[in-house]
Amino acid sequence: xxxxLTLAAHRAAAAAWPPLFxxxxxxxxxxxxxxxxxxxxEARTQSASTAPLHAQPLAADVAPAATALxxxxxxxxxxxxxxxxxxxxxxxxxSLAAGTLVQVAPGTYAGPVTITSVGTASxxxxxxxxNPSAAPxxxxxxxxxxxAHVRLKGFVVDGSPWGAVVLxxxxxxxxxxxxxxxxxxxxxxxxDGAGEALNIxxxxxxDNRTHGISVGQLTSPTAIASRIGGNTIRRNGHxxxxxxxxxxxxxxxxxxxxxSGIGGATGIHLYSASPSEDSGDDNIIRYNFSYANRxxxxxxxxxxxxxxxxxxxxxxxxxxxWANDGAGIALLDxxxxxxxxxxxxxxxxxxxxxxxxxxxxxxSKAPSTVANRTSNNKVYNNVLxxxxxxxxxxxxxxxxxxxxxxLGPNLYAPHPYAHPVLRKGTQLAKTLTEVNTLSGVxxxxxxxxxxxxxxxxxxxxxALSQAPSKVGKRPSAPDMLGVAPTAGLSxxxxxxxxx
Numbered sequence: 001x002x003x004x005l006t007l008a009a010h011r012a013a014a015a016a017w018p019p020l021f022x023x024x025x026x027x028x029x030x031x032x033x034x035x036x037x038x039x040x041x042e043a044r045t046q047s048a049s050t051a052p053l054h055a056q057p058l059a060a061d062v063a064p065a066a067t068a069l070x071x072x073x074x075x076x077x078x079x080x081x082x083x084x085x086x087x088x089x090x091x092x093x094x095s096l097a098a099g100t101l102v103q104v105a106p107g108t109y110a111g112p113v114t115i116t117s118v119g120t121a122s123x124x125x126x127x128x129x130x131n132p133s134a135a136p137x138x139x140x141x142x143x144x145x146x147x148a149h150v151r152l153k154g155f156v157v158d159g160s161p162w163g164a165v166v167l168x169x170x171x172x173x174x175x176x177x178x179x180x181x182x183x184x185x186x187x188x189x190x191x192d193g194a195g196e197a198l199n200i201x202x203x204x205x206x207d208n209r210t211h212g213i214s215v216g217q218l219t220s221p222t223a224i225a226s227r228i229g230g231n232t233i234r235r236n237g238h239x240x241x242x243x244x245x246x247x248x249x250x251x252x253x254x255x256x257x258x259x260s261g262i263g264g265a266t267g268i269h270l271y272s273a274s275p276s277e278d279s280g281d282d283n284i285i286r287y288n289f290s291y292a293n294r295x296x297x298x299x300x301x302x303x304x305x306x307x308x309x310x311x312x313x314x315x316x317x318x319x320x321x322w323a324n325d326g327a328g329i330a331l332l333d334x335x336x337x338x339x340x341x342x343x344x345x346x347x348x349x350x351x352x353x354x355x356x357x358x359x360x361x362x363x364s365k366a367p368s369t370v371a372n373r374t375s376n377n378k379v380y381n382n383v384l385x386x387x388x389x390x391x392x393x394x395x396x397x398x399x400x401x402x403x404x405x406x407l408g409p410n411l412y413a414p415h416p417y418a419h420p421v422l423r424k425g426t427q428l429a430k431t432l433t434e435v436n437t438l439s440g441v442x443x444x445x446x447x448x449x450x451x452x453x454x455x456x457x458x459x460x461x462x463a464l465s466q467a468p469s470k471v472g473k474r475p476s477a478p479d480m481l482g483v484a485p486t487a488g489l490s491x492x493x494x495x496x497x498x499x
Contacts, residue, residue, distance in 0.1 A: 067097060067098070067099035067100065067123065068083075068096070068097050068099065068100040068101070069081060069082040069083070069100070069101050069103070070082060070083050070084075070085065070091060070096070070100060070101070070102040070103070071083065071084045071085070071103055071105070071130075072084075072085050072086070072087065072088055072091060072102065072103070072104040072105065072109075073086070073104060073105025073106075073107055073130070073136075074086075074105060074107075077105050077130075079103070082103075087109055087110065088104065088109045088110075088111065088113045088138070089110065089111070089113060093113075093114065093115050093116050093117045094116040094117065096117045096119075096125055098118070098119045098120045098123040098124075098125065098149070099119065099120075099123030099124070099125070100117075100119075100125050100126070101125075101126045101128070102125070102126065102127040102128070103128060103129075103130040104127070104128070104129055104130055104136045104155070105130050105131070105136065106129075106130070106131055106134035106135070106136060107136055107137070108136075108137045108138075108139065109136055109137065109138050109139070110138075110139055110140060111138050111139060111140025111141055111142065111143075111157075111160070112140045112141040112142070112143050112160075112162070113138065113140070113141070113142050113143065114143045114145060115127070115142060115143065115144045115145070115147050115150060115152075116144075116145055116146050116147055117147050117148075117150050118146070118147065118148045118149065118150075119148065119149035119150055120149055121149060121173070123149075124149040124150060124151060124173075125149065125150045125151070126150075126151050126153070127150065127151065127152050127153070128151070128152075128153040128154050129153070129154030129155060132154050135154055135155055135156045135179075135180065136154075136155055136156070137155075137156045137157075137158060138155055138156065138157045138158075138160075139157075139158065139159055139160070140157075140159075140160045140161070140162070141157070141160045141162045141163055141164060141165065141166050141184075142155075142157065142164070142165045142166070143162075143166045143168075144165070144166060144167045144168065144171040144174055145168060145169040145170075145171065146169050146170050146171060147171040147172075147174055148171065148172050148173050148174070148195075149173045149174075150173075150174050150175070151174070151175040151176075151177060152165065152174075152175070152176050152177070152179065153175075153177045153178045153179065154178050154179065155179045155180075156179070156180040156181075156182070157179065157180070157181050157182070157184060158180075158182050158183050158184070159183050159184060160184035160185060161184070161185055162184070162185050162186075162189070163184065163185060163186045163187065163188060163189030163214070164179075164181035164182070164184040164186070164187050164188065164205075164208070165179070165181060165187070165188045165189070166188075166189045166191075167188070167189070167190045167191075167194045167198055168189075168190070168191055168192035168193060168194050169192055169193055169194070170193055170194070170195050171194055171195055171198070172194075172195030172196050172197050172198070173195075173196075173197040173198075173224075174197075174198055174199070175198075175199040175200075175201060176188060176198075176199070176200050176201070176203060177199070177201045177202055177203065178201075178202050178203065179203045179204075180203070180204045180205075180206075181203060181204070181205045181206075181208070182204070182205070182206045182207050182208065183207050183208065184208050184209070185208065185209050185210060186208050186209070186210045186211045186212070186213075186214050186236075187203075187205035187206075187208045187211065187212045187213055187233070187236065188200055188203075188205065188212075188213045188214070189214050189216075190213075190214065190215040190216060190218075190245075191214070191215070191216030191217075191218075192216070193218070194215075194216075194218055196223060196224045196225075196226060197224040197225070197226060198226040198227070199226065199227050199229075200213060200227070200228045200229070200231065201227070201229050201230050201231070202229075202230040202231060203231045203232075204231070204232050205231055205232070205233045205234075205236070206232075206233070206234045206235050206236065207234075207235050207236065208236045208237065209236075209237045209261060210236065210237050210238045210261075210262065211236060211237075211238050211239045211240070211241070211242045212231075212233035212234075212236040212239070212240045212241060212255075212258070213228055213231070213233065213240070213241045213242070214239075214241075214242045214244075215228075215241075215242065215243050215244060215245045215248065216244055216245070217244050217245060217273075217277060217278075217279050218245045218246075225247070225248070225249055226248050226249075227248070227249045227250075227251070228241060228248065228249070228250045228251075228253060229249070229250070229251045229252050229253065230251075230252045230253065231253045231254075232253070232254045233253060233254070233255045233256075233258075234254070234255070234256045234257050234258075235256075235257045235258070235260065236258050236260075237258070237259070237260055237261030237262050237265075238258065238259065238261065238262040238264075238265050239258060239259075239265055239266055239267070239268075239269040240253075240255040240256070240258045240266075240267045240268060240269075240290070240293065241253070241255060241267070241268045241269065242269050242271065243268070243269065243270045243271065243280065243283060244270075244271045244272065244273070244279045244280065245279055245280075245283075246278050246279055246280065246281040246282050246283060247281070247282045247283065248283050248284075249283070249284045249286075250268060250283065250284070250285045250286075250288065251284070251285075251286050251287045251288065252287045252288065253268075253288045253289070254288070254289045254458065255267040255268055255288060255289065255290045255291075255293070255304075256289070256290070256291050256292050256293065257292045257293065257294070258293045258294070259293055259294040259295050259296075259297070259301075259302055259325075260294065262297070263295055263297030263298030263299075263300075263301075264295060264297075264298050264300065264301045265293060265294065265295050265301055265302060266293060266295075266301050266302065266303040266304070266305070266306045266308075266326070266330075267290035267291070267293040267303065267304045267305060267321075267324065268285060268288065268290055268304070268305045268306070269303075269305075269306050269308060270283060270285075270306065270307045270308060270311040270314060270334075271308050271309060271311065272308075272309055272310040272311055273309075274310065275310050277310070279310075279311075280307065280308070280309070280310060280311030280312070280314070280334075281311060281312045281313055281314065282312075282313045282314065283311075283314045283315075284314070284315045284317075285305060285314065285315065285316045285317070285319065286315065286316075286317045286318050286319065286477075287318050287319065287480055287494075288305075288319045288320075289319070289320050289321075289457065289458060290304035290305055290319060290320075290321045290324070290328075291304065291320075291321065291322045291323045291324060291457065292323050292324065293324045293325065293326075294324075294325045294350075295325050295326060295350065296325065296350055296352060299350060299352045299353045300326070300353070301325075301326050302324055302325025302326040302349075302350055303324055303325075303326040303327045303328070303329070303330045303347075304319070304321035304322070304324045304326075304327070304328045304329060304344075304347065305319060305321060305328070305329045305330070306327070306329070306330040306331075306332065307330070307331050307332065307334040307337055308330070308332050308333075308334070309332060309333050309334070309366060309369075310333065310334065310373070311331075311334040311337070312334055312335045312336050312337065313335075313336045313337065314334075314337045314338075315337070315338050316329060316337065316338070316339045316340075316342065317338065317339070317340050317341045317342065317475075317477065318341045318342065318477070318479055318480045318494045319342045319343075319494060320342070320343045320345075320457055320462050320480065320494050321342060321343070321344050321345070321347065322343075322344070322345040322346050322347065322457055322462065323345075323346055323347065323349060324347045324348075324349065325347075325348075325349050325350035326347065326348065326350065326353075326358050326362075327347055327348070327358050327359055327360065327361060327362040327395075328342070328344035328345070328347040328360045328361060329342060329344060329360075329361045329362075330361075330362045330363075330364070331362070331363045331364070331374060331377055332364050332365070332366055332374070333364075333365055333366045333369050333372070333373045333374055334373065334374060334377070335373050335374065335375050335376050335377065335403075336375075336376045336377065337377045337378070338377070338378045339361065339377065339378070339379045339380075339382065340378065340379070340380050340381045340382065340473075340475065341381045341382065341475060341477075341479065341491065341492075341493065341494055342361075342382045342383070342493070342494055343382070343383045343462050343463075343493040343494040343495070344360040344361055344382060344383065344384050344385070344393075345360070345383075345385045345387075345454070345457075345462055346385065346386070346387040346388075347359075347360050347391075348360070348386075348388045348391040349388065354390075355388055355389060355390035355391045356390055356392075356395075356423075358391055358395070359386075359391055359392045359393060359394060359395030359423065360384045360385070360386060360391070360392075360393045360394065361379060361382060361384060361393070361394050361395070362394075362395045362396075362397070363377060363379070363395070363396045363397070363400045363403070363405060364395075364396070364397040364399070364400050365397060365399035365400045372399045372400055372402055372403055373403075374396075374399075374400035374403045374405065375402075375403030375404050375405060376403070376404055376405065377403070377405045377406070378405070378406040379394065379405065379406065379407050379408070379410065380406065380407075380408055380409055380410060380441075380472070380473050381409070381410065381411075381472045381473055381475065381491050381492055381493070382410045382411070382492070382493065383410075383411045383413075383449060383464070383492050383493035383494075384410055384411065384412050384413065384421070385412075385413035385449060386413070386415055386416065386419075386421065387416060389416075389417045389419065390417070390419055391419075392419075392420055392421060392422060392423040392428075393410075393412050393413070393415070393421040393422065394407060394410065394412075394421070394422050394423070395422075395423045396423065396424045396425065397425070398425040398426060401424050401425035401427075406441065407422070407424070407439040407440070407441060408435075408436075408439045408441035408443065408444045409441055409442070409443035409444045409445070409470070409472055409473060410444055410445075410492070411444075411445040411447075411449065411468050411470075411472070411492035411493065412435065412444065412445065412446045413447075413448060413449045414446060414447070414448060415430070418430070421435065421446065422434075422435050422438055422439060424438050424439075431446065432444060432445070432446040443470055443472070443473070445468045445469060445470050445492065447468065447469060449464060449466075449468075450464060450465045450466040451463070451464065451465065452464070452465045460480070460481065460495065462493075462494070462495075463480075463493075463494075463495035463497070464490075464492075464493060464495065464497045466497070467490045467497040467498060467499045468490050468492050468497065470490070470492075471489075471490050471491060471499070472490060472491035472492045473491065474491060475491055479494060479495050479496045480494040480495050481495060483495075483496050
């Protein structure tokens with residue numbers, strides 16, 4: 001369950017912002033706005049991306065030849081015809097022409113750097129390292145305010161007292177790509193009225209004090225998807241990705257080892273502060289690895305992926321989630337979500353909490369809410385493999401058991417301690433017959449699973465090497481490796497298995 005930073009921590013951080021920053025934005029953030037088209041959730045999942053490794057970039061990412069050249073660094077290295085500035089803060093960001101290419105020489109540069117540049121879809125403004133093998137080092141934030149059609153590529157931001165990159169005040173069609181963002185207050189801070197079509201792509205985001213990526217509540221209308229994709233996000237103090245927004249796509253990220261500094265952490269965390277807030281809804285979380293996330297401070301989270309409080313109609317599909325302190329995937333007071341095609345293995349690792357309080361996938365009600373909202377969720381086609389004694393593969397707590405959730409069909413590996421694999425309220429199921437009866441769904445499988453190489457999950461070692469005896473529910477979206485659903489496949493887990 002989400003626990004925000006203390007008020008004292010917020011005030012202390014806010015006081016440190018210079019005048020060009022309005023304030024420190026809440027640390028409960030991070031969302032991707034996905035355009036809501038017609039059709040089913042599965043069809044929207046497939047149409048948004050069928051690429052096996054990375055979704056296609058947003059149109060704003062494709063840059064034509066620049067019409068103007070700016071050089072930042074020693075004048076001796078400047079290309080012919082370039083306008084030369086010795087430091088980033090001296091560039092007239094607000095008056096750059098559309099299509100300008102800003103090249104930055106190797107070296108160390110002070111910040112914060114306020115980017116107010118506005119390009120166009122056909123002539124975006126590119127801000128990039130002049131030498132990709134010698135990234136410029138920036139010691140404070142890149143702060144995008146009212147920027148549009150801009151790409152930031154190839155920098156290292158280290159030690160910023162704020163977000164290493166801040167996207168706010170209507171900034172839209174901005175791509176943050178191929179940067180290293182580390183040891184700052186947070187990695188990427190999307191907040192304060194940020195706009196649509198944001199693309200946080202292929203960055204290394206590590207060792208920040210709070211979140212790796214944080215998307216705050218965005219209330220402005222959005223028509224074009226925003227995306228967090230292809231990033232390696234690791235060892236941040238709180239959540240890896242904090243998504244307090246709606247209609248985003250989070251895909252193809254490697255998210256690991258969060259929660260070292262702040263309790264209640266989760267790898268990928270969806271959150272809404274109230275039933276009326278438009279946050280945590282209609283997001284797509286797919287094709288991610290999330291592992292080794294911790295909560296040994298408060299002992300209630302440490303999940304791989306969580307839809308936490310009033311987070312509805314999300315798709316959580318084709319993720320590989322393992323070795324987390326809490327659940328692999330958790331739904332808490334959230335409704336009408338689809339959790340399918342995930343491979344969930346060896347979670348519930350925090351021995352400081354009762355095994356009965358977690359599971360590979362969990363559905364539960366928060367003690368703080370009056371009525372149970374955990375209803376109309378669909379949990380199917382998942383591979384669930386438990387390693388810890390008394391942890392159930394699929395666990396629905398007593399309050400959530402009153403909701404009309406669809407539990408199956410799923411593939412359960414036999415419990416290594418012969419304990420129940422399905423817990424629904426006070427009822428337990430160990431055998432396949434009991435699972436089918438308790439879930440109310442036929443087509444479940446309870447049999448040994450054979451992994452290709454369980455010691456190498458990042459190398460897709462948690463794909464099955466032997467097809468299950470049943471097929472599962474046929475989906476319409478491709479699997480983790482981009483394999484389309486066709487005849488002759490079994491559909492359990494993040495990887496389809498030839499039969």
